[in-house]
Amino acid sequence: MSLLDVTGLSKRYGPQIALEGVDLTVPARSRTAIVGPSGSGKTTLLRIIAGFDAPDAGRVTLNGQVLADGPLIAPAHLRGIGYVPQDGALFPHLNVAENIGFGIEAGDPERDQRVSELMEMVELDRAMLRRRPHELSGGQQQRVALARALARRPALMLLDEPFSALDTGLREAVRKSVMRVLSQAGITAIMVTHDQAEALSFADQVAVLRGGRLMQVGAPGVLYWQPKDRETALFLGDATMLEAQLGEGFVDCALGRIPAETGARRGPGEIMLRPEQISLSPAATGPQETAACHGEVEEVEFGGALCAITVGVGFEEARIRVLVRSPGRDLPLPGARVRLSVHGGAHILER
Amino acid sequence: MSVQAQPLRAYAVIATQPLRLRRVRQLAAKSLFGLAALVSLVTLLPLGFILWITLQTGWETASALIFRPRVGELLVNTALLEVLTLPPCIVLAVALAWLTERSDVPGARLWSWLAVAPLAIPAFVQSYAWVGVAPGMHGLFAAVFVSVLAYLPFLYLPVAAQLRHLDPAMEDAAASLGLAPWRVFLRVVLPQLRIALCGGSLLIGLHLLAEYGLYAMIRFDTFTTAIVDQFQSSYNGPAANMLAGVLVLSCLGLLGLELLIRGDARYARVGSGAPRPASRRSLGRARGIAVLLPLTLSGLALGVPAYALGRWLIAGGSEIWQARELAAAFGETLFYAVGGALATTLAAIPMAWLSVRAPGRLQRVLEGCHYYVGALPGVVVALALVTITVRVALPLYQTVATVLLAYGLMFLPRALVGLRAGIAQVPVELERAAIALGRRPVGAILSVTMRLAAPGVAACMALVAMGVTTELTATLMLAPNGTRTLATEFWALTNELDYAAAAPYAALMIALSLPLTALLHAQSRRVAGQ
Known part of the structure; x- marks a missing residue:
């Protein structure tokens, strides 16, 4: 059963086409990677799903609930969609515990317990609870950002190039633990990336975006071995x-x-x-x-x-x-x- | 490490009933543009006043008032002051900045503090000190001498910051291309200081045009002193207004000249990664001689005022510490400073927000209005407000509200620069993250953006407050009868030639301004990433 449906989504910024007629179906409990070169519109797509931007045309529905119908949109703060930005975007004035608890209603008696559960879930040491974001490594920051977004138990999690700021070695380890956390919590995830290797290893479903159009969607193996055209073939790896x-x-x-x-x-x-x-x-x-x-x-x-x-x-x-x-x-x-x-x-x- | 799977429950906050769809309203942005446009209209008042009064005076009267020997004399005086003050300022600032930032001169850190410290001494207190030490000082050369001492920090600050900011890799590259050290300085370093030199020179040039107290004290006539004299003898007569018109033209001319010289040059570092901190050049045996420059300058700009002030304070004894009057003036100054800072910051908020979040053509035009008004001398702003309140809104004449409005206009750029930087350092991503975590947009702005921008906002309010503390001209012309601030009281006492009694007021003004100096120094270091 599909959780998220995007149909006929179009968006322009002035004369610049960001998205044109994008259709995408994301099954529940799956992981989807949206991959494309920079300027292909992938971040715009994510922002529209999150509710930070309104499309010019097209619909977005989550679990049957219409979130966007042309320029009419539901406010972002009521969508219940988790969001992990590129560099984590941790609040610099709050410590780790306060960052993770940011989305939990104030006065929730289970708040402290939830925070430590989440810390454990993303494999962060309890000793870090009182640290400030600038005292954390890049990988730890991303884990905190993930825990912060998980705190609201979203049905859908959006990840905007979450690993691009990390070193190559660390990137793989963080990616693996993020994948495990998401599948254990049963959360559907959409990740945007320009790194095709990351997309192929992260996702059940890969969507290739180019020039605002969705070129091909499918399982990673299908896309790698049976690309529709030359550009997609070369984007996903070397080819003759x-x-x-x-x-x-x-x-x-x-x-x-x-x-x-x-x-x-x-x-x-x-x-x-x-x-x-x-x-x-x-x-x-x-x-x-x-x-x-x-x-x-x-x-x-x-x-x-x-x-x-x-x-x-x-x-x-x-x-x-x-x-x-x-x-x-x-x-x-x-x-x-x-x-x-x-x-x-x-x-x-x-x- | 074993990880337990979390059961997935729908979180209570997420609405269970269908969400209502809405068109994204740009109401917030539109109302901000409305507010910024309103502030911009107010900033156009002084310029509008000049145009209006010129039209009303009529061409014949106006030309009779403008084209006369007295105006020519003032014009020559002002031009000479500019031409003679700026070059030594530039040379001294570059030399001083190079010594404190790029050489191993002993005590570089201390000298860099002392080079900024003269900012804590209001220009008219600087000249009061010199007149006290050398009573015969007056005329053009005295004016140039005191101006250089009082305004040098305005050039030193940006030049030193820029020098610290330069990527030493460029100098290494030039050296490897066969340039001797002094040619590296001339061909690589100096050209990159152009923007800092232009900006600092403009600031000094505008201060030279606007300053009243410094030149009145050493009896040197500029447009500003002449306007204040005219105003005090005949209130808002056409003569004063026409002089103000010429003064505004001079200011605009200076702005244009700076724009022309600066061109569209932009010296950004190409490439990524943080630049390595620059190394200091060893002065060798010249270290002892080099230290004479900062020593002499600090002695003249800080030592002499300290000596003069100390002498008056001792000579005056306990008699001059009239506790009640001092406290009253202090309280009144504090009231105006806090009120001015609040009013100015509030007025600058819409523009600062739009500059960061909604840049565009309209925003640039409005922002230009916000900046230009800071270049106008206080005397012009005051003259405009006097005339407008007397003719259009008499109940506002000589009220606290009008004084605060004048401060708002004069210090708007200061507030705007600080606010903009404060808001710009909060990435919009943080606000989005807060919204995705269920905060309403307004709540996200208050709990994240404003919370993080708060130190910057506080710093810019402090800057405005300090500016108000030492403001003299507009306060003299606009304040309600019986207003006694530190600056006006100091001025009244020196006019009665009671220099000893004025000393405590000067000391208090300096004490209030010291935090400003520390703040500016710290800020310029932080910008350079140190």
Whole structure:
């Protein structure tokens, strides 16, 4: 059952289009990531859901309750939607306990107990209760911000790039604990981010936003392996795009014949391969090898666990460059001839 | 660590009945714009008065009053004062700021305090001290000399702040490009001080135009002293009004000149990350000589007034401490200071809020009105209010309300700058977070934004209060009969040449102004992130 429904949402700032005809359905108890480059309208979408901004057109409903219908909106403070801003936005004049208790009604007898429960929930040491925000690390600040928003037991939690201010190592740990807290409390979450890796690992459902339009929505695996278009494919990770001829259950391209779900499509098309689908082996000679695809190593970029190797493949007079990821051991040298083999099927992009 | 799952209960505050949808009303923003526009209209009163009175006087009378040798004489006096005071101020301020901020001169911290401290001494007290020490002082060069001592901090403060703020990486880059140290200073450091130099010079230039007490004391005629003399002999005669018109033109000319020189230059640091604190240059054997500069300046600007004041206080003995009169003047000053600070801050709130939260073309125009009025001399504001109350609203003539209005107009920029900074340092995200936690928008503003802006607001109210404490010209011209503030009482006693009796009043004014000086010094340090 869906918790949040967004239909036909549009918003402009003067001549600037921020959102155009956005439809999004968020199932209850799920995690959705809205991902897109900066200026794609993702923060505007979040602000409209939170009630800080009114759309020009479109509807937002939460649990059947209409929150926005065109420029008519329900006030933000009555929506019961949790909000964790980018850098936590802790109130600097209040200590940790007062920050977490900010949303709990004054005079609630359970207030102190709720605060310590919440501290425990986000794995914060009780000793920090009396600390001021500036005495906390970035990760601790984000945990306090999360606890503060959880205090009101919201049905929906909005997270605006919550991990972007954290160091890479810390980011992953905080993300994991946030995911666990949210799923244990059974709270539906929407996170906005420009980091595609973060979106893919955080969410059950990823929505790609570009230029104010929703390009594609789906499970992370589906979006990664079956993007609709080139931009989405490249936004979610490295990819090699190749011109191909579509046949029945296969495509013919510079790398030879590769299985693919061609459906009813035939003739010329464009396919996408992820670098991890291609593996390299030393070129060998022999009768069965002439059919295999060979290329010449152009560039090797050492990267530790995974190294990026660019291979030039000759195809119909042209030279096509293919990106391959390979473990750091036994790397070929630039100029070496290698054999390329493709694992799994190719994905055909929509035109 | 085991974590218990929380049962999910709907929180009681969240409405169970359907929420009513409303159009987002811009009522709050509109009414704020209305209030700011109202304040802006009031700020246009002095300028409107000048235009109105010129039209009413008629061209023939006006030109007869303006184009006469006396006005030419005043114009030459004022221009000479500006031209002779500003260059030494600039040179001394840059040298002093460099010594205290970027060199290893002994006691740099102390000198930087002492360089700001003359602000605590009202300009007319500074000249009173010098006349006491050297009774023969008068004329142009005495005026330039005392002006430099009294107003140097206005340039020192921004230049020192800017020097502290400069990214030393730029100087390193210049040195690596083959520039000798003194050329690095000329080609890299000095150009970046341009905005600070322009701003500080403008401030001093406007003070030179507006100051009455300092020049009256050493008998040097400027437009302002001439207007006050005219006013005291013939009230709001057309002669005084026309002189005020020329004075306003001079002020506007100065503003335009500063705008022209400053251009649209903006020197921001390109790139991210905090700049590393600048290193201090070792003076080597010149340390002993270098310390003479701050020593001499402090001796002249602080030592001489302290000596003169101390001498009068001792000479006067216990007789001059008329407890009842002093207390009365102190109380009255405090009343005006607090009232002026409250009125000015309240008037500045709508504009400050809009400047931070709703910037735009209309906001810039309104804000320009708020700022320009601070550049007008007190004598012009007072003259305008006298004429307007006498002709249009007689019951308001010589009332406390009119005096407070004058203070409000004169100190509006001070309040606005402080308030704006106070509000701007509270990110709007905090307010949103409070709203998402169930606070009503007004409640969020009061419990978060206003709470966090409070120290800034208090600081700017203190600045206005201190300004009022040492204000002389407008208070003399507007205050109800029988008003005795520290400044007016001091002035009355020095006019009777009873310098000893005036000394306690001067001492009290300085005591009240010292916190202002400390505040300004601390603020300029904080802006630079130290």
